[in-house]
Amino acid sequence: VMSFTDITVFRDAEQALKDANETLEERVRARTRELEQLNKQLVAATQRSDLESKSKSRFLAAVSHDLMQPLNAARLFASSLSEVAKDSETRKLSAHIESALGAAEDLIGDLLDISRLESGKLEVNVHGFAVNDVLANLNAEFSAVAKQQGIEFTMIPSSLMVKSDPKLLRRVVQNFLTNAFRYSPNGKVALGVRRVQGRVRIDVWDNGMGIEEEKQQEIFEEF
Numbered sequence: 001v002m003s004f005t006d007i008t009v010f011r012d013a014e015q016a017l018k019d020a021n022e023t024l025e026e027r028v029r030a031r032t033r034e035l036e037q038l039n040k041q042l043v044a045a046t047q048r049s050d051l052e053s054k055s056k057s058r059f060l061a062a063v064s065h066d067l068m069q070p071l072n073a074a075r076l077f078a079s080s081l082s083e084v085a086k087d088s089e090t091r092k093l094s095a096h097i098e099s100a101l102g103a104a105e106d107l108i109g110d111l112l113d114i115s116r117l118e119s120g121k122l123e124v125n126v127h128g129f130a131v132n133d134v135l136a137n138l139n140a141e142f143s144a145v146a147k148q149q150g151i152e153f154t155m156i157p158s159s160l161m162v163k164s165d166p167k168l169l170r171r172v173v174q175n176f177l178t179n180a181f182r183y184s185p186n187g188k189v190a191l192g193v194r195r196v197q198g199r200v201r202i203d204v205w206d207n208g209m210g211i212e213e214e215k216q217q218e219i220f221e222e223f
Helices: 008-084 088-118 131-149 166-182 213-220
Strands: 127-130 152-155 161-164 188-196 199-206
Touching: 008 088, 088 166, 127 131, 131 152, 131 166, 131 188, 161 166, 166 188, 166 199
Parallel strands: 152 188
Antiparallel strands: 127 161, 188 199
């Protein structure tokens, strides 16, 4: 007795599975090629970005250095004028000039710090000091600005000691104060320090318009 089994269906299924596997393998290879190409493009873009960033840092450093020299000379002239001035009005004007030039130097110093930070060459000088030394300096600087702008500015003295870089700390607080003054015309600004859970917290308060909640994360983005 002989029996026959029709295996055509199995053959067709086997061939279909084989074709599907080949198609899948080709799709995987194509996708792999696409990913490799995208990866190459990403690497190239990253390299270009790094190069542009380094070029920007070098440019900032060069320009800032060149600008510092005439500003220093101008401050010396203003200081000399203040010393030889015979009337109080001239001394007052020369003091304002010197203060404005000092602010310009601080701004250029910020640019230099940005370039040093991006190149990994920013030197941080951390040591202990009285935080009130920084606050008093800022108080003297911004009290004059507050008087001109009609802002009620208050600095609350502190006896706390901190361990930080006084120069960089001053710049950070200075930026907060500048922002508070800018957005609180004829308003109130206060600067103070308090101890919070074993840490020192420096606060700048103002009654300006504030930042909309949906835009608050943008302040951490570059520029």
